Amino acid sequence: xxxxxxxxxxxxxxxxxxxxxxxxxxxxxxxxxxxxxxxxxxxxxxxxxxxxxxxxxxxxxxxxxxxxxxxxxxxxxxxxxxxxxxxxxxxxxxxxxxxxxxxxxxxxxxxxxxxxxxxxxxxxxxxxxxxxxxxxxxxxxxxxxxxxxxxxxxxxxxxxxxxxxxxxxxxxxxxxxxxxxxxxxxxxxxxxxxxxxxxxxxxxxxxxxxxxxxxxxxxxxxxxxxxxxxxxxxxxxxxxxxxxxxxxxxxxxxxxxxxxxxxxxxxxxxxxxxxxxxxxxxxxxxxxxxxxxx
Amino acid sequence: xxxxxxxxxxxxxxxxxxxxxxxxxxxxxxxxxxxxxxxxxxxxxxxxxxxxxxxxxxxxxxxxxxxxxxxxxxxxxxxxxxxxxxxxxxxxxxxxxxxxxxxxxxxxxxxxxxxxxxxxxxxxxxxxxxxxxxxxxxxxxxxxxxxxxxxxxxxxxxxxxxxxxxxxxxxxxxxxxxxxxxxxxxxxxxxxxxxxxxxxxxxxxxxxxxxxxxxxxxxxxxxxxxxxxxxxxxxxxxxxxxxxxxxxxxxxxxxxxxxxxxxxxxxxxxxxxxxxxxxxxxxxxxxxxxxxxxxxxx
Numbered sequence: 001x002x003x004x005x006x007x008x009x010x011x012x013x014x015x016x017x018x019x020x021x022x023x024x025x026x027x028x029x030x031x032x033x034x035x036x037x038x039x040x041x042x043x044x045x046x047x048x049x050x051x052x053x054x055x056x057x058x059x060x061x062x063x064x065x066x067x068x069x070x071x072x073x074x075x076x077x078x079x080x081x082x083x084x085x086x087x088x089x090x091x092x093x094x095x096x097x098x099x100x101x102x103x104x105x106x107x108x109x110x111x112x113x114x115x116x117x118x119x120x121x122x123x124x125x126x127x128x129x130x131x132x133x134x135x136x137x138x139x140x141x142x143x144x145x146x147x148x149x150x151x152x153x154x155x156x157x158x159x160x161x162x163x164x165x166x167x168x169x170x171x172x173x174x175x176x177x178x179x180x181x182x183x184x185x186x187x188x189x190x191x192x193x194x195x196x197x198x199x200x201x202x203x204x205x206x207x208x209x210x211x212x213x214x215x216x217x218x219x220x221x222x223x224x225x226x227x228x229x230x231x232x233x234x235x236x237x238x239x240x241x242x243x244x245x246x247x248x249x250x251x252x253x254x255x256x257x258x259x260x261x262x263x264x265x266x267x268x269x270x271x272x273x274x275x276x277x278x279x280x281x282x283x284x285x286x287x288x289x290x291x292x293x294x
Numbered sequence: 295x296x297x298x299x300x301x302x303x304x305x306x307x308x309x310x311x312x313x314x315x316x317x318x319x320x321x322x323x324x325x326x327x328x329x330x331x332x333x334x335x336x337x338x339x340x341x342x343x344x345x346x347x348x349x350x351x352x353x354x355x356x357x358x359x360x361x362x363x364x365x366x367x368x369x370x371x372x373x374x375x376x377x378x379x380x381x382x383x384x385x386x387x388x389x390x391x392x393x394x395x396x397x398x399x400x401x402x403x404x405x406x407x408x409x410x411x412x413x414x415x416x417x418x419x420x421x422x423x424x425x426x427x428x429x430x431x432x433x434x435x436x437x438x439x440x441x442x443x444x445x446x447x448x449x450x451x452x453x454x455x456x457x458x459x460x461x462x463x464x465x466x467x468x469x470x471x472x473x474x475x476x477x478x479x480x481x482x483x484x485x486x487x488x489x490x491x492x493x494x495x496x497x498x499x500x501x502x503x504x505x506x507x508x509x510x511x512x513x514x515x516x517x518x519x520x521x522x523x524x525x526x527x528x529x530x531x532x533x534x535x536x537x538x539x540x541x542x543x544x545x546x547x548x549x550x551x552x553x554x555x556x557x558x559x560x561x562x563x564x565x566x567x568x569x570x571x572x573x574x575x576x577x578x579x580x581x582x583x584x585x586x587x588x589x590x591x592x
Contacts, residue, residue, distance in 0.1 A: 036389040041403050044460065047422040048406065050429050054421065066432050108309045115306035120297045127307065133573050134318050138521035140542035141562040144549040145321030168317040171310055229411040231524045232542075236550065246413045260427065267414045274409030282401045286472035289408070289465055290510045 048271070055264035062260045077265035090245035091269065093159060094228065097242065100163035102223040105170040106216060113178035114204070118190065131172035135291070142168060143236045150237055161237045162244070166230060170223045176291035177222060181215025214284070221281050222288040228273060245270060322566070328559035346560035357557055361564075363536070364544040371454075371540060372519040378459055379515055380508070383466025388500070390471050404464040416528025419457040423529075443530065447537035450530045454538055457525060462518070466511045473507035474500060506583055513576040520569070541565060 054062060055077050056070045081087040115121070116128060142165070150161040189211070193203040209216070231246040238244065249266050281288065332342040352358040386404075391397050407415070423443050425431040434441040443453040477499060485495050523542035526532065532539035532547070539547075545565065549558035 033389040033391075036385060037391065037400060040386050040389075040463075041400065044403060044407055044464070046429065047418045047460065050422050051418050054427075062427055066427070066429070104313075108313055111306035112310035115303035118297060119300040119303035121299070121301045121303040121307075124303075127311070129574070129577050131310070131314065132577060133570055134314055136517045136521075136569055136573050137318065138523075138542055138545075138565060138569060140521065140523055140545045140549075141325070141566050142318075142321050143546060144555070144558060144562075145324040147550070148324055149321055164313075164317065167313055171314055171317075175310060225409055229409070231411065231413045232546070246411055249413065249417065260421065263417060264421065267417050270411045270414050271406075271409070275406065278402055278405055278409060279398075282398055282405065285401065285405045285408070286468040286507075289514065290469055290472075290507065 051264050051267050055261060055268045057261055059259060059261050074261075077261040078269075080262060081265055081269065087248060087266070090243060090248035093238070093242050094234075094244040094246070097159035097162040097166070097234070097244070098224055098227040100159055101166045101170055101227045102220050104163060104167060105174045105223045106220055108167075108171050109174035109178055109219065110216075113175050113182055114208075116175065116179045117182035118187065131175055132291075135169050135172040135176070137168065139169075139230065139232045143232060146233060147236055156237060157239050157241050159242050162234045162242065163227075165233045165237055166227045170226055173226065173291065174219045174223055177219040177288055178212070178215055180287065180291070181212045181218070185211050218281055218284045218288050221277060221284075225274060228270075325559045325562050328555045329563055330556075332556050342556060346556045347564070350557070350560045350564060360544065361561060364539055364541045367539065368520055368522075368541040371522070372516055374455055375458055375462075375519045376512060376515055378455070379463045379466050380512065382459065383463050383511065384470050384504070384508075386463065386467040387470030387474055387504075388496075390467075390474075401468070404467060407461050408464055410461075412524035413528050415457065415461050416525045419453065419460075419525075420529050423453050445534055447534055450534060450538050454526050454529060457529065458519065458522070461525065462515060466508075466515065469507040469511045470504050473504040477503050506580075506587065509576070509580055509583060513573075513580070516572070517569070520572075 053068075053070055056073055056075070057067070058072055058074050058076070061067060061071055116124065146161075146165050147156075150156045150165070155161040155164070185208070189207065190203070193207050198207065231244070234244045235247045238247065245266065249263060249270075278285075329346055330342055330344070331339040332345070333339050346357075349355045349357045350361050353362045390400060410418070422428045423431045425435050425442060431441060431443075440446075441449050443449045481499050482495070485499060490498070521542050522540055523546065526538050526540060527543055530538045532543045545558060545561055548554050548561060
């Protein structure tokens with residue numbers, strides 16, 4: 001765990017430092033780098049651009065031929081979504097189970113991550129590995145048993161069913177990420193606090209939590225994200241009352257006379273939550289996706 | 295950092311243990327239960343022993359043939375994905391700007407596809423690749439190439455692979471970039487004094503420093519491509535024919551489409567065991583690398 005500390009402390013100067021050296025080593029290839037980066041970003045942005053402008057076109061314009069930007073700019077598709085209950089309730093449902101799941105995952109994961117980062121105990125390595133396997137488990141395997149389980153306990157078609165089901169991969173994810181951040185906090189702080197007479201809960205909330213605040217933020221962001229992007233379990237566990245926006249979208253696709261503009265607008269609106277917060281977590285994206293192991 | 299031995303730590307882990315056991319072990323027990331039984335409908339089950347497993351693992355039966363077809367398709371897909379995304383991700387990481395506002399901009403733009411709901415990723419490419427209303431499909435068709443991802447199996451494969459490269463290459467790139475940033479400046483200065491070539495710098499400084507993150511990247515990309523479901527489901531629905539029916543899609547068809555509980559359960563267990571085995575291999579390598587790093591630093 002020492003190396004994660006080392007990496008973090010070097011982060012600050014590393015952004016600025018190697019480049020002078022690197023430029024000299026790389027020599028005239030600096031232009032090659034710009035070309036690669038530009039092409040790559042262009043490749044990433046084109047499909048998104050296409051979705052966005054499509055959501056601003058009328059359906060006749062979409063189907064009547066290819067236009068690179070909207071000829072008759074229209075916000076009708078967005079108006080439809082925000083005024084039709086069957087549409088916007090999808091967003092509310094999704095947000096409800098995502099938020100429940102995020103709170104649950106973080107609350108459960110905090111003490112466990114602390115235990116993993118500070119203590120050795122019977123079966124700790126096996127438990128840690130077992131958590132990892134659940135992050136890797138294919139949701140398809142769990143779709144049917146979850147369907148039976150949540151029907152049996154009467155949670156089927158409620159946000160709680162999806163929120164609990166997503167704990168399968170989000171709790172392990174949160175434990176792994178938080179453990180990575182907590183291991184970066186020196187043990188001496190725990191010991192000093194104990195000597196100063198702090199009880200464990202008071203130490204944890206007053207002293208420890210502020211130290212790992214960014215870790216909690218990153219873990220919460222990734223729980224939010226992975227719950228938000230998942231569709232298979234969310235669709236299996238809901239029918240009407242808790243139907244997520246993603247499922248609402250798939251149904252509209254099969255409706256007669258495909259409403260492309262509306263579909264695109266709904267898609268754009270699902271990208272927005274990620275796009276809004278991404279700026280704040282930009283330096284932690286790699287760490288979060290790598291289960292706190294970078 | 296040395297950790298103290300304290301079995302009371304189990305009390306801190308207990309909530310996580312219980313909730314994950316509730317979400318993972320309990321459902322898996324139902325699966326085990328189904329996998330050894332057959333049903334006449336009406337909720338009447340009888341013991342079938344390892345019958346389903348025998349059928350599943352025998353490629354000459356219907357079920358077995360179908361299972362192995364999907365398995366090979368999924369493995370082929372994962373292999374193609376890794377072969378494209380890992381080198382491309384490294385290339386992009388090496389091409390990242392080194393300072394200024396472009397760094398933050400590149401990071402944000404690169405991460406954007408990672409945060410899009412998976413079914414929307416499918417929708418984006420479904421629209422983008424269509425011959426009539428999509429920019430990509432329209433362009434390719436106007437270049438004189440016959441391209442139709444809903445009709446031609448090869449086109450469907452290419453579209454899914456390009457979609458996945460679009461979706462996930464940034465993950466590899468971001469991880470590699472994080473690894474590159476941790477290289478101290480002194481290493482580059484030493485290389486410059488030695489007059490090392492660009493390739494030598496990459497081989498002897500950058501690649502070894504990226505080994506750890508690359509391992510994680512390969513693990514994540516392999517696992518996620520091995521259980522891919524939503525994106526191809528939205529894009530092609532597993533078609534044309536069964537050309538893009540990956541293991542997850544096949545399993546969901548079997549379990550929730552046909553309600554063939556015994557067969558689906560047996561397939562789930564085998565699928566899960568494969569994942570578990572691969573996961574264990576990666577975990578072992580990862581902890582070994584970690585231990586080696588810690589020894590090197592100590």
